[in-house]
Amino acid sequence: MPDLCSKTRNPFTGVEANAVGVKVNDLSKKFGDMVVLRKISFEVEPGEIFVIMGPSGSGKSVLLRHIAGLETPTSGTVTVDGLDPSLAETRNRVRLALVFQSGALFNSLNVYDNLALYPREHRSMDAKAIRERVMHALKILSVEDAALKFPSELSGGMKKRVSIARALVMEPQLLLYDEPTSELDPVMGATISEIIATLKQEYSVTSVVVTHDRSLALTISNRVGILMAGRLVTLGPPDDLKKSTDPRIVDFLNPKIDIEHPRFKAFETKETEEVS
């Protein structure tokens, strides 16, 4: 990826981005009677890669949606660069992009128009510049051949890459990724990790990444938070996490496949004991 690493020209922004910080303070979220997030607090420094890990259903994506301003907290606050991310004025001041787990591409538009929508709607550049920007982003993600295809014609992995390309075209100051490497082959997964790392190193874009990808989390992140049952159980640099002796974290990061004593049988035994 020579263009991506070029110091002379930022392939996404053309100028150095002003990274922004995120502050989550005592955030709780309930859907009906179900508590999804419980008093979560942390800060993401400008230019940092902050990874959120946790078992499925632990509230990671809901937390990310709060940072993107797509959910309203039941209690507590979330601020991006000191501003409420759910307000339109904040989005006018801070360029924030979210890479959805499903891609969330516009099905009625082809790949090129999906990427060109943001600069067209915001009239931030002329048609020629838009074309250059879009094709460059597609090239970085190795999906330039799909420019004229519709999302329904793409594989899951291609949709994910197009979705990341669409986020890059937005010249983001804060990039939120929801499972960016799921559905990708190991090489493309590593490429995405490299892109996230390069954005930080070269252009100091702040990244918040929700992932199950251990190698992404432990290789490129500055800090990792682990969410379990809506609580942030640990937060720190990846090296600290590797040294953790907390059995929940050890088991989560290095799950052993034990055919002799499978986990589901342990759950069954526990349930039977509880009933009796």
Add this chain to the structure above:
Amino acid sequence: MKQINSILEGVGSVVQLLVRSLSYAGTLPRQFARFIEQCYLIGYTTLPIVAILSFFIGTVLALEAGYAMSDLGAKEFIGSLVGLSMARELGPMMTSVLLAGRVGSAITAELASMKVYQEIDALVTMNIPPARMLVLPRLAAVLVMMPVLIVIANICGWFGGSVVAKYVSYVGIGPEAYFAALRHYTKFKDVVNGMEKAEVFGFVVVLVCCDIGLNTRGGPREIGAAVTRAVVTSLILILVLDYFVTKILL
């Protein structure tokens, strides 16, 4: 009590969407392509079914009127009955019902699936208000296309009546007599009143269908439920509004 709350919430949501959409009215010129696309979908693709339906409504009106009036010796007034009925009531009403079923359901299905599959969330994070991009062009298009559809509906209905008046033996009124009565009793004001009604109905149908689509939550089953709710709500609103708008216009 819960249902009243739900209705009031729905009204509030529709009003908010209307205000938000109108606040972006200045962006309409640069959304001209989207506006034309919606004119095509709302107007052009609805036109054949409107024409067919109106033609047969006209024929049935002429048949019924001919049957009832032939005993009274008032067959020459069939043209006036068909003319006025189509222009003032049946043209706008039936076109709006068709709009709800054909266009309204499609709008709700599209926006609901965009919502369910997070495309609306993507728009919000891109700072592109859905009210500006998805609702405003549709509202503008329905305001432009409804009068066109009404004119076509009226012409087809009147023509359908004239065919029956001429070729059904117990009616037996020639086109000259039929259209003379129609022209004599159906004034330009009646046609305009019908258009005004249709504008109100069409605008409300599109607004309500957009609102229900944008507020859909869940999965594919909820998309179907949203479409049903949008069409039923639209039909009820057309009937309720019909009374009040007619009362105001009379």
